[in-house]
Amino acid sequence: MADAQNKKTSSSAIDVADATDSAAKFGSRLLQDEEAVFSQNAWDHVEWDEEQDRYAQERIQKHLSSPVPEEEQEQYYAQPAHYWNNFYQKNENRFFKDRNWLRLEFPELFLTADADAGKKTVFEVGCGAGNTMFPLLQESKNPNLFVYAADFSSTAVQVVQNNPSYDTSRSLAFVWDLASPDIPEHIQPESLDIIVLIFVLSALTPEQWEQAITNMYKMLKPGGLVLFRDYGRHDLAQLRFKEKRLLKENFYIRGDGTRVYFFTPEEVAGLFTSKASEETGPRFEVEQNAVDRRMIVNRSRKLKMYRVWLQGKFRKL
């Protein structure tokens, strides 16, 4: 098992696309008979046994005892968008995937595409290649749906704009940093129905999370929704990191220079429900905050891989 988790030597953010491309709603495939483990590609709600827990702890201790040398850390904080630009230059076509799970897990999103949904505004933050915007618009029968998409990587935004399906009459893609002090000039305060945040918060430094939440809060209408999906603590992608990849606890630098954090659901809920100040109440309420634990099986190589993803729905109060 440990070997299986370590097989991949050079990590890259391409993992996101591979990892989440599943047609089955999570929770629908339960492994009841251990003997049947290699009979299908994936199992849901897999309980971790002691061996797996021990293995995870060992890996984490290894990472902690061998972080990225201090003198090398600076470069990864200095220009994070640069590494994502390189990523999209390399992976332009490979990164775009039609994600069937989007429709299953986030039906709220696709309701905005109904013919009679009325005026709806959706913002895909950290849009990359537009993995949410394009399927949503493709399905949309709503003439009053408008989708914004932004990324701090200008190359990612170009990828979106170069997509033959990019339609400026019902969407707009632009460069914007989620951690910047201001909301984008294109977006009015309290104007959005839905923000989509898929594998993006994990790319920010922990010090930037608060600003990111504040920005999303400012842009959403009261009652607006953040649809969130990201890496969970002890996911395979975390455990298989080698030495000298750790920047801070649970925060790593991939082989391609992009950064990634692995959250607990408590951390994520804590961020969204935090107060802007002592005088105010929580900013969001939690509608969903789930851990999606799957075992992905490589049937021909008889390998088991343990994935941990978080999925949340946070409604602005």
Ligand SMILES: C[S@@+](CC[C@H](N)C(=O)[O-])C[C@H]1O[C@@H](n2cnc3c(N)ncnc32)[C@H](O)[C@@H]1O
């Ligand atoms: C793992 S990719 C996910 C892309 C897309 N959301 C998806 O699910 O396919 C992370 C994306 O977040 C973007 N990103 C990272 N930090 C960002 C920031 N501070 N502001 C805006 N985008 C950011 C990266 O450029 C990259 O496109």
